[in-house]
Amino acid sequence: MPRAIISPSVLASDFGQLTAECKRMIKGGAEWLHMDVMDGHFVPNITMGAPILSCVHKGVPGIFMDCHMMVAKPEQWVDDIADAGGSLYCFHIEATSDPVSLINTIHKRNMKAGVAISPDTPSTAITDEIANAADMLLVMTVYPGRGGQKFIERCVPKVAELRARFPEKDIEVDGGVGPNTIGICADAGCNVIVAGTAIFGSENPMEVIQRLKDTVNA
Ligand code: DX5
Numbered sequence: 579m580p581r582a583i584i585s586p587s588v589l590a591s592d593f594g595q596l597t598a599e600c601k602r603m604i605k606g607g608a609e610w611l612h613m614d615v616m617d618g619h620f621v622p623n624i625t626m627g628a629p630i631l632s633c634v635h636k637g638v639p640g641i642f643m644d645c646h647m648m649v650a651k652p653e654q655w656v657d658d659i660a661d662a663g664g665s666l667y668c669f670h671i672e673a674t675s676d677p678v679s680l681i682n683t684i685h686k687r688n689m690k691a692g693v694a695i696s697p698d699t700p701s702t703a704i705t706d707e708i709a710n711a712a713d714m715l716l717v718m719t720v721y722p723g724r725g726g727q728k729f730i731e732r733c734v735p736k737v738a739e740l741r742a743r744f745p746e747k748d749i750e751v752d753g754g755v756g757p758n759t760i761g762i763c764a765d766a767g768c769n770v771i772v773a774g775t776a777i778f779g780s781e782n783p784m785e786v787i788q789r790l791k792d793t794v795n796a
């Protein structure tokens with residue numbers, strides 16, 4: 579299985595200090611930063627878009643921006659996010675009719691491509707063709723739309739199903755993940771860990787990052 583990658587969700591950070599918050603996470607051991615882009619259509623909330631990501635990219639040298647695109651038209655934002663310095667563009671399979679050509683478009687802009695499934699979408703929605711084209715698969719463990727929600731345990735078997743089919747693929751979990759829920763996620767085979775509240779809400783984010791990493795790599 580691939581090694582652990584910790585991707586703190588900046589949605590739980592102080593947006594007024596966004597670049598400083600990202601630097602703090604990298605210093606604390608995070609490999610990636612998880613940037614939740616919401617458009618008010620795919621989900622009811624609006625968060626941030628390319629202009630903010632561009633500032634973060636310029637302000638935090640070498641940052642890997644793991645862009646989680648909770649948007650109704652994922653095809654529309656590939657160029658903007660690539661120009662802003664996005665490293666990985668993860669779209670929802672529920673929002674597109676042609677995931678493979680979208681993956682190809684993302685790759686043409688030199689970003690990694692991720693495919694996300696919401697809690698009600700089965701793992702079989704990710705066909706072999708889609709998974710083989712993608713760099714990462716994201717299993718949501720909350721309904722997309724806001725941070726700080728309760729972990730939905732019934733989503734975890736989908737991680738195990740995907741890990742059995744794709745032993746070498748990066749598989750990410752997102753939503754309600756922290757020291758109390760990382761165990762079952764790691765057992766199921768995920769290796770990319772998103773955590774917002776659990777990391778930013780802690781007095782010692784570095785310790786939480788290390789704990790999540792150690793559990794996955796154990
Ligand atoms: C939910 C977002 C998540 C969220 C995670 O729509 O995709 O990335 O910010 O936050 P926590 O870890 O607080 O559930």
Ligand code: ZN
Binds near residue numbers: 587612613614772
């Ligand atoms: Zn997310």
